[in-house]
Amino acid sequence: MKNGEAYYGRVFRKRRFWPQIFWLMVLSAGCGFSCIFNSTPLFIASILAAFLGLTESSRWSHKTNLLICASTAVIGSVCGVFSWFDTASIFFLLVSVGGFMLYYRDTGKKFMAALGKFSSEISKEKDMAALLSAAADRIREMTSGDEVFITVADRSGAMYMPGRTGKPDSSIPRNGGAAWKVFASGRAYLTQKIESAKDLPFYRDARSLMSAPLFAEGEKIGVLQIESHVADAFSEEDLQKLELIAFVLSHPLYVKLSAEGGEKEEAQSDR
Incomplete structure (x- = not known):
């Protein structure tokens, strides 16, 4: 650097x-x-x-x-x-x-081999909901059961958490939490002890978290965030690994987002 x-x-x-x-x-x-x-x-x-x-x-x-x-x-x-x-x-x-x-x-x-397997498995998914569900499950396996959250940005700059298995999307308010700070700055973030009023985690009982932005084609498309109910659960080395996982996840996610956006535009033009 x-x-x-x-x-x-x-x-x-x-x-x-x-x-x-x-x-x-x-x-x-x-x-x-x-x-x-x-x-x-x-x-x-x-x-x-x-x-x-x-x-x-x-x-x-x-x-x-x-x-x-x-x-x-x-x-x-x-x-x-x-x-x-x-x-x-x-x-x-x-x-x-x-x-x-x-x-x-x-x-x-071993980590590079795990990344290769992760990329291969999530790339097989046909739609965005299945992709996010598979990615969250695989990352949860890597973290021994910590909570995994993947947020996505729309074209207006708002962020939402895509619903899984038929559930509706949930919007994320601009509250200045950790996810929004990471998305706005484009830099990964780690806190060993969460301040609830400052970090505003998604998981109510979270005690520590790390978060990394999702980038593809020069665009910020979302945030990958892992939260643990244990304090001091993550290290700087873990944060670097999370950034690599976010990099691998970003590209197939970008493809699904582009395809979904194109379908919505076609549906609106048909009307």
Whole structure:
């Protein structure tokens, strides 16, 4: 992000050779100074910093970087500069940090797979009511039963909640609640503890919520909002995931809205 705006730079970065040399120099210098001053904390910090730097910027694999840093710790102990307990501590630290890196990578893969399945399932629905019902059910599964609300904007700028299974639509008054703030600003919103008079949730017993705008073809077409009866239920990471879900939902919803609007215009012209 630059000045709050998205940009395309460095999404796909080329792995260059010189960062590997830089981080190896950091590793060597840190270990050298830690031996001179007999500083175990500096030794540990140098190895951890080099491991993180190599993992982020080098061409080598995660296992290769782990092997380089672990070998450095072993060499320090073999040379008698540091104890084997220090080496064991460093190895445990490297494995823990590396494990968390792999965990977050695998979590991202699982989420992308879930998004692909979500997109495939909702795209099969024939009309808007079925689409919204299927989307709400799938998102509810992702959130372990929290309340899911999908609002839609009409051409006049008003918002309403489409009815499901034959029920009528319900309009949403311009009351300055969380949904209207998100729709007006075009930015996602998260609150860990709801202020009922300020946020005006749809679910009466809601204690926390997160909300994301629905965009398609450069137009704001609605809001996706999740509310929980538990305070502190959502995090910033959850909000980012909600924005991706809203992005996936927006396009099939826009197609259904356009088709429905065209049918209404044809019906009015026939009259």
